Amino acid sequence: MKFKVLLIEDNESSMRVLKRVIGKANLDVVYASSLTQAKVIFESTAPETYLCAVVDYTLPDAPEGQAIDYAIESFIPVIVITDRSDEYVREHILSKNVIDYIPKQNTQIFEYLSRLLARLEKNKTIGVLVVDDSTQSRNSMVSLLSRHNFITYSATTAQQGLIMLREHPEIKLMITNEYMPDMSGVALTVEARKLYGKDELSIIGISASRSSSLLAKFIKSGANDYLNKPYCHEEFFCRIVQNVEYIEQIDTIRKAANTDYLTGLPNRRHFFNKAESSIRRGLDCMTMALIDLDHFKSINDNFGHDYGDLVLKEVARLINRHFAKFHVSRFGGEEFCIFLPNVNHDDALEFVESFRLAVSKKVIKSADIRHSCTVSIGVTSQLTGKIETMLTLADEHLYAAKAKGRNQTVGDN
Structure with a gap:
């Protein structure tokens, strides 16, 4: 199925460029210049046909991000674009369940958007496992990952996490807390590496501990990365994408090495x-x-x-x-x-x-x-x-x- 992107943008010049960027990503563009027009268009289509919405923060009939709320309430993942760069707007946007926001002043806006759209489509086939005994922490990470279209799995113990790794080969990334009732995150990392190498599964250790030695323990035990709690929305996604793309790059190299260049058959x-x-x-x-x-x-x-x-x-x-x-x-x-x-x-x-x-x-x-x-x-x-x-x-x-x-x-x- 070819997905659609709902583009809500009132600036005609930006709209033309954004339509080209979205079209190059092999996605259909449904365009609206106001929140009112977007509501009329959306009434005749199903939310599951949309990969996401690209929404300008300031619109004539939605000057303070109301169009973002409408898209989220309509169950469409949202990427926000804005020409406002003040800290209030940034915090206001990130307080909502958005995928990401892109300042229009960023000269790389269109390249970044193109990569983000491609990433959202790829993520629909990639599993991410969250292992954390804290319900609040676990649910928060799963919610963030779901916004980016990842297939999410969660476990409350290390043993449950190991079972899920064995049962779901589509899992390419595991995020594990250090402190759990049955096994530490470092020990879980060691066990996970017996099942999958670094070229098959990325692992991110996570903890509220400020111990400088914990990061080293995770990395030396086979983790690819480490993240301190609390983390900001943007840092979380940068780490996630970086580690998923590492696995994809290794897979691309492996396929090139194992594939006949002319026929595409294994060599x-x-x-x-x-x-x-x-x-x-x-x-x-x-x-x-x-x-x-x-x-x-x-x-x-x-x-x-x-x-x-x-x-x-x-x-x-x-x-x-x-x-x-x-x-x-x-x-x-x-x-x-x-x-x-x-x-x-x-x-x-x-x-x-x-x-x-x-x-x-x-x-x-x-x-x-x-x-x-x-x-x-x-x-x-x-x-x-x-x-x-x-x-x-x-x-x-x-x-x-x-x-x-x-x-x-x-x-x-």
């Missing part, structure tokens, strides 16, 4: 890691399939390398569709590999035959080129215990399929 190294991990867990049966495009050199020679790349991409899409539950890889050139854990030989042959037929029926189009291609496949289900040995056997069967005329599957006798 050979990642495939080996996943397949070997499956074998170590113990399998009753397993199957390895090697897939090779027939006459691929002639495709490049006759139609050019750009079309050859398109063929590889289309075959990769079919592999993703047919083998979504299994480990797949582009092994290099025109060769692909599939590892099917807990799939016996007969069932595996049905899977790969269905794929082979789908490839042969696929017409790959580009400009004035209309061409079909075929694949040869070698399959083995021999329980050798070693990936390399299974690949050798599958490769022998693939060679046999080529020798028999191509466009066929050869498996174990």
